[in-house]
Amino acid sequence: MLIGKPSDIPSSEITSKEQYDRYFNRRRFLRSAVSGAVAAGAAALGAERLAEVISPSIGALAGTKLQTVKSPLTTSGEELTSLKDLTNYNNFYEFGVDKGQPVMNAGALPTRPWTLRVEGLVKKPKTFDIDTLLSMRPLEDRVYRHRCVEAWSMVIPWVGYSLSELINAFDPLPSAKYVQFLSYFDKKVEKWWSESTILWPYSEGLRMDEAMHPLTLLTFGLYGEVLPNQNGAPVRVVIPWKYGFKSAKSIVAIRFLDKQPSTSWNQQSEREYGFYSNVNPNVDHPRWSQKTERRIGQPFYAQRRTTLMFNGYGEQVASLYNGMDLKKNF
Numbered sequence: 001m002l003i004g005k006p007s008d009i010p011s012s013e014i015t016s017k018e019q020y021d022r023y024f025n026r027r028r029f030l031r032s033a034v035s036g037a038v039a040a041g042a043a044a045l046g047a048e049r050l051a052e053v054i055s056p057s058i059g060a061l062a063g064t065k066l067q068t069v070k071s072p073l074t075t076s077g078e079e080l081t082s083l084k085d086l087t088n089y090n091n092f093y094e095f096g097v098d099k100g101q102p103v104m105n106a107g108a109l110p111t112r113p114w115t116l117r118v119e120g121l122v123k124k125p126k127t128f129d130i131d132t133l134l135s136m137r138p139l140e141d142r143v144y145r146h147r148c149v150e151a152w153s154m155v156i157p158w159v160g161y162s163l164s165e166l167i168n169a170f171d172p173l174p175s176a177k178y179v180q181f182l183s184y185f186d187k188k189v190e191k192w193w194s195e196s197t198i199l200w201p202y203s204e205g206l207r208m209d210e211a212m213h214p215l216t217l218l219t220f221g222l223y224g225e226v227l228p229n230q231n232g233a234p235v236r237v238v239i240p241w242k243y244g245f246k247s248a249k250s251i252v253a254i255r256f257l258d259k260q261p262s263t264s265w266n267q268q269s270e271r272e273y274g275f276y277s278n279v280n281p282n283v284d285h286p287r288w289s290q291k292t293e294r295r296i297g298q299p300f301y302a303q304r305r306t307t308l309m310f311n312g313y314g315e316q317v318a319s320l321y322n323g324m325d326l327k328k329n330f
């Protein structure tokens with residue numbers, strides 16, 4: 001897909017041009033005449049990014065500037081992981097099981113038009129166009145630590161707003177106790193799906209109070225720009241106190257349920273991946289320790305660091321688990 005200027009986008013895909021201009025920096029947008037190809041991506045990213053051409057932001061809209069406000073919920077003080085590392089070292093099994101594959105393959109993901117269904121136990125089920133979702137609330141810059149269950153970590157400047165702001169617009173029924181997230185799935189597009197044994201579509205879930213926690217972010221961008229496809233464009237969730245796999249990419253549905261949903265990783269190996277999956281240095285993965293992590297992009301001698309309970313977000317989230325045995329409910 002090639003996008004030149006806002007008027008090239010069918011009007012059915014956008015709410016209004018005004019809205020678009022409000023949220024996308026137009027100058028940047030016009031420069032983003034970009035295809036998924038690496039060379040074209042380089043031209044579109046502009047001089048300030050040419051140094052990072054080696055890490056293409058894949059996707060027709062990737063690299064488009066988003067208008068953001070600073071968030072009080074940001075984590076400060078840690079060095080950000082470079083854009084290059086964020087976009088070249090990914091888990092996105094629909095596009096291959098190796099971390100270098102999504103950057104090569106995720107350009108195939110069609111991120112426009114895109115809709116998100118809000119369904120299940122809600123008074124007002126609704127299907128949203130992605131551009132409506134983007135403009136519903138001010139987009140915030142929020143730096144979060146990201147801890148993968150594989151014992152590596154990053155510090156990522158995300159862009160989005162609290163998922164609770166969307167959920168509040170729907171009146172979930174009192175019977176809604178859990179939320180399930182379903183990722184886009186098309187075998188023709190995500191030809192690498194058969195490389196792994198997880199149950200497709202990729203699905204994850206949260207308890208309602210976890211989903212409503214202000215830290216749970218409905219995410220549209222990183223580094224102030226539209227998400228590259230390999231990072232879960234056009235919309236994903238990010239739950240910073242849980243292992244990275246809870247943060248489903250490229251979601252097409254949010255479903256409210258009365259029972260705990262089954263999730264892809266829990267189904268794949270119940271023993272290894274629990275439903276809660278809170279970052280917890282005191283509960284090792286059956287095959288490796290979770291006590292420390294390797295910070296991606298740091299010099300070798302500085303990579304290893306201690307993993308923090310709830311990934312360092314204990315002050316904000318520990319009360320959600322009062323009275324629960326976190327060794328049993330891992």
Ligand SMILES: Nc1nc2c(c(=O)[nH]1)N[C@H]1C(S)=C(S)[C@@H](COP(=O)(O)O)O[C@H]1N2
Nearest residue numbers: 090091092093148183202231244245247249
């Ligand atoms: N649909 C989908 N979502 C996914 C994954 C995946 O394979 N498919 N991998 C998860 C894992 S294991 C991690 S660590 C994060 C990685 O996100 P990032 O590449 O943006 O850092 O995405 C999570 N969300």
Ligand SMILES: [Mo]
Nearest residue numbers: 148149244245
């Ligand atoms: Mo992960």
